[in-house]
Amino acid sequence: MTTFTAERIPAMTGRTVVVTGANSGIGRAAAQALAARGARVVLAVRDPAKGHAAAGTMTGDVAVRRLDLADLASVRAFADGFTEPIDVLINNAGLMIPPLGRTADGFELQFGTNHLGHFALTNLLLPRVRGRVVTVSSGAHRMGRIDFDDLNWERKPYRALPAYAQSKLANLLFTAELHRRLTEAGSPVLATAAHPGLAATNLLGHLDDGRSLLRRLRTAVINGLAQSGDDGALPTLYAAVADVPGGGYAGPGGLLGRGAPKLVGRSRAARNGALARRLWTVSEELTGVTFPLPATGPAARP
Template identity: 75%
Template structure:
């Protein structure tokens, strides 16, 4: 499908979709489009007040629940309280190029939120997920590498963009290894990934280093597409009949903008051994494991 738009989303009556960070940017645009197609949409957000403001502007059945992906206790509380089935989980929330910061559990903020938070959330919800997991990566994955000796930037000088690229590469390695494990246990659930291209979201207005922020803002002005356009790859990965471990992005110049299509990924993002190693370390860091027995008995 090369001309995908929101009009191609089928009726989602009876389906529940959880969107992390669904109160702003491409998450809000994706949530709005899914709710308009009669999905029960749950905005999993750090700030419930902002979530309710976003939900009020959407049509359809939209709920708001508190979730702080930078706090494992919050992730566990969300998963424990969420007892109904989930058809699609969209791991959308993220932070981009902040000053060196730590999560509540001591992880570097970007790695801890963008990867480890979604890693824990997905595995905790997985026994209730029925269709697919969509994880939002970034074109920055092409510049990323996984520093297994210092994942949390505790020894080397902190570089915000390099940390962001590592977290977005981790999103793709997570998707690949999740798909491998799902297939291994015979689960019908698939894992897919997407990136929005250059979208003018509030990620670009983070409190990152001023020079980097200025460069990103200039690039956004030149290349950025709207939140609605930036959400199309996520929506494509969520509803189109694609295979597991598919990766969707814009079809235009340097994948910065355009209609969604299946796209390639960096050599680092295709490293199956690194994906397995990252998974094992992520389990150790979060204390959350792949729910193999629950999926095998489902």
């Protein structure tokens, strides 16, 4: 089997790609790689100034549009203003173990941003998507549990890592149910997912708060083992352009969250269809956004 690298991305001329959170980390690396292959890439970012700074370092047709996934009004405004066909939507933006916070709509910040924001965005854009929806999860999903009695951490003491794991499990359940619905609707659109493994991005900055020598040492070890942002973006790119099945989940194929991307396994909870359907129903209720009739024309192959 041929190892997938950025050089194996096919020509993307004439195709439009939307990448959330593309001003830094693996989102930026994925956007840059796709733009270099001829795609028109839209950086969907909360801070347009940072987006324009990132776009200025990229070669190709790159645009910047404001999107705050922690504010459903911003998500709706972004979707309302996007009228062109989308060949690949990459749901990449995310928060990792920040202090307790709330979105503009009152959701726990990680669940609201990582899952609900992308859930709403995808469904609002889906009638214009003609290729793929790629959602970035994490190996941390294996620690996740969907607590329907307290999704927003309003009753139990807040714990950042379990909250993060819940949001990343939600990403995979969302992908599974989206794939099921697209298939049932006869849509050519594919829903796939990816995780970057251990990648050196600004998300790891939350691990070092400077409070203890042990924590700083642990962060240094993690950063020493982590692969680059460019390598961390490869599973996302693989899920976006390679010949993978709907519902497929890509990740690094080597040890310690490193190596060339391939299809990887997921937890038993992430394969639970009933759980995925229940989460979808609750997500519709929380966001007020429902599954639309997706595009039914020929899929835009990468």
